[in-house]
Amino acid sequence: MSQGTAATPTFALEDTLPRVPLPTLEESCERFLAWCAPLLTEAELAATEAEVAAFLRPGGPGRMLHAALEEYDATEGVHSWLDTFWPYRYLGRRDRIALNANFFFLFRDSDLPQVERAAGLIAAAVHYKRRLDRELIEPVVQRGQPQSMEQNKFLFSTTRIPGTEQDTVRAPYTDQWPGPSEARHIVVFFRGAMFRMDVLGPDGVPHSLADLEAGLRAVMKAAAERPVAADAPVGHLTTMARAQWAAARQSLLACDPGNAEALDAVETALFCLCLEDCAPADTQQACDQLLYGDGGNRWFDKALSLIVFGDGRAGINVEHCGLDGTTILGFVDALLDTPAEEQSRRSGARTQGPPKPSPVVFELDEALRAHVRSAADAFAAYGKNTATAIVSFEDFGSNTAKALGVSPDAFVQCAYQLAHRRAKGHLGATYESIATRQWRRGRTEAMRVVTAEMQRFAAAMDDPAAHADARRSAFRAAAEKHVARAKECQAGQAPEQHLWELELIQRRRGTELGVTEQPALYRSPGWLTMRDDYLSTSSAPSANIQYFGFGSTSSRCIGVAYVLLPERLNLYLSTPLPVAGEMRAFADSLRAAVGELCELMAADHG
CATH class of the missing domain: 3.30.559.10 (Chloramphenicol acetyltransferase-like domain)
Structure with a gap:
């Protein structure tokens, strides 16, 4: 369905879905012992059982932490007892997310050359967004059960922002940015150069395929005419450990007022398109390039990065904090099930003249250039150390x-x-x-x-x-x-996420709750071995x-x-x-x- 109304609007069922059940503490501890037992010796299992008993005792740490979780789950405005768990789990990690957390899909092959393939993917993604904005995408139903569509809100104009202790997310459908994104541009990478390119006209009408193709050719011509120095592609910084990248981002903002505008262009873009200046030697190399590739030609914090190689092969790299594989599968199927020409027609696209790409330029001092060089070298080495x-x-x-x-x-x-x-x-x-x-x-x-x-x-x-x-x-x-x-x-x-969230509650609120030390359960052979x-x-x-x-x-x-x-x-x-x-x-x-x-x-x- 492309226009009109959906039988059921995309997000209409969200508040009617049942809440994630919170297991009792006894249930999770019993399952935990059953789950870890096959991996343990008799002595290790006995030691783990003793720690579980201590965790469960009346007035013990497990009781205090679980009571706090029950109270949180019953709080007005809380959708799930996992509401805090997910951001803490994903946004709290401090290592690099490039290769370690982001995931990829290699799309089925196409006979189209690079520019035509890329333009078709843009057109299909824009069509999906316009349908999503109007809630014309029917909620997924599996075995008679409606599925949450909430993650679709994080597909477009969503960017992870590095933080010193925990990252944040800049996204539409939030209090800071209510409703769908009104951005009309994407960011196109080629040879480490970045360009802002409108894919929607001033009135919100999508550009035609011919327009998009002309815009992409203009990007490639401009990048070829003015090559980017090896220490200039700021995308390399997104491969750093999160606190390091957070510090580098602050240095970017302090270095030149124009860098805030450049960051804004990237962070509000609907998605990134990475045009590769090469064709992979084989399928495995294509997969490797989709997983990590050249950090200078990526922005790993972006929710969606469509990647198109020189031979027209294509795929996607996904930032994981707000998006899981099932949501991306639905999005990719929508992109690829229908020919690009039909997607463009259904979206109401029309010829408006080629969009004029504008360079996204960061001003860097010598310290930032050194950061870019070291980040590039470290990530290249990290990739080589991955089999x-x-x-x-x-x-x-x-x-x-x-x-x-x-x-x-x-x-x-x-x-x-x-x-x-x-x-x-x-x-x-x-x-x-x-x-x-x-x-x-x-x-x-x-x-x-x-x-x-x-x-x-x-x-x-x-x-x-x-x-x-x-x-x-x-x-x-x-x-x-x-x-x-x-x-x-x-x-x-299932026991693991329940017990893990109790551990995280102790870290966040232990002093307040009177559980000042990490319970020994989380140092037991069972917990350490099972995970x-x-x-x-x-x-x-x-x-x-x-x-x-x-x-x-x-x-x-x-x-x-x-x-x-x-x-x-x-x-x-x-x-x-x-x-x-x-x-x-x-x-x-x-x-x-x-x-x-x-x-x-x-x-x-x-």
Whole structure:
């Protein structure tokens, strides 16, 4: 639907969605022990049980912290007991977000050259925004349950602002900026140069595709004629650790009055478009460039950065604080499901003459230039110290798993565990992101994959004495337990984020609440081991994307981003360079494990 009215306006159901249930303290502690137990020795489990008992005792720290959370959840204007958790979790991190937190999608291929592809993506994104402004995008409904559309408010003109202790967000639909953004421009990057380019005319009507193409060619010509010095692209600063970037941003503002205007142009832009002056050698290099690429040709704090390579391949880099994969999948499907010409027509675009790009220029002193150089060098080194790999299964997809009588997600998660055991010799803590948008302001829940059933399955597969029937039985039990736990997470019956928020309350309000020290539970073997990821996994199923990816979450973790579709499975793996050998062993073992499990289950269905 392009014009007129939506049967249900985009945000009409938000306040009718059920609230995220707050588990009791006893429930979360009981689940926590069950979840961490498979990863612990008997002594470690006993030590963790003792700390849980101390946490739970009458008048103990757990009771005080949970009572404060219950009070907060009941406060007028609070939508969810997670309302404070999310910004603290995402905006409170102090390391760099480039590569560490932002995620990417590689779009399906197109025959269009670079400029035409980029103009088409701009036109489609502008069409989506105009529909969103009028609330013409119907709320998503899954299995009869409406999903929260709140995150759509953070797609356009949204920018993360670095802070010394915690970041903030500059965004529309807020008290400071009520309603949709009225910005008419985007920021285009090419060879490290930045240009402000209007994509909507003075009356708010979108520019035609021909106009946009002419504007982009003007950007590329201007950037080629006046090359940017290596120590000038301010985008490099967005790759720094957050407090360092916050200090550099203050230096920018103090250096020259014009820098405030330049920052304003970037921060209020609808989104960024990054035109790359090269074509990736292969698909893996395209993924790597989308994940981190040249920091001088990015603004990693921007919610959305569309990236188009010299050969027309394209993708998106997303700042994660207000946006999760499910929202971006919906946006990308809207961009790519309909041809650009039709998107432009539906948006009411018309020829208005090419937009005239204007350079976004920052005045830098020698200290800031030194910051830019050091940030560029440090990020380039960080990228080189990250190992990545892609794994593609052309002969396996969700239809394969269903035909074998196994939940597709459970199938691949079991395969990951089997491959990990064979690559590293043991199972380790594994995170899986579970979408919970059916709740008011819902985002995701943290699921822990390693269960006792998963352990028995992985052991049975490598036990020479185990017969095929025993292996099949163990596989089914592990898969069924996985499905059951995922459903618990979707229902808000998971312990990790609840207990984590109690820890954060102690940090923020401990003195006021009489809990002056961090409870020992958070130093227990169970808490530390369960959250020390060996695998961090997340899924993004869409026919419009080839690969999805993110960086590793710890020094020994392998990030596993997977696109599981009816006829194919594509994975992007990332890990710190010292773990590269184990990551490659995991990839090799995974190929074998998927085939082995298919063969095992096919014998039972033959």
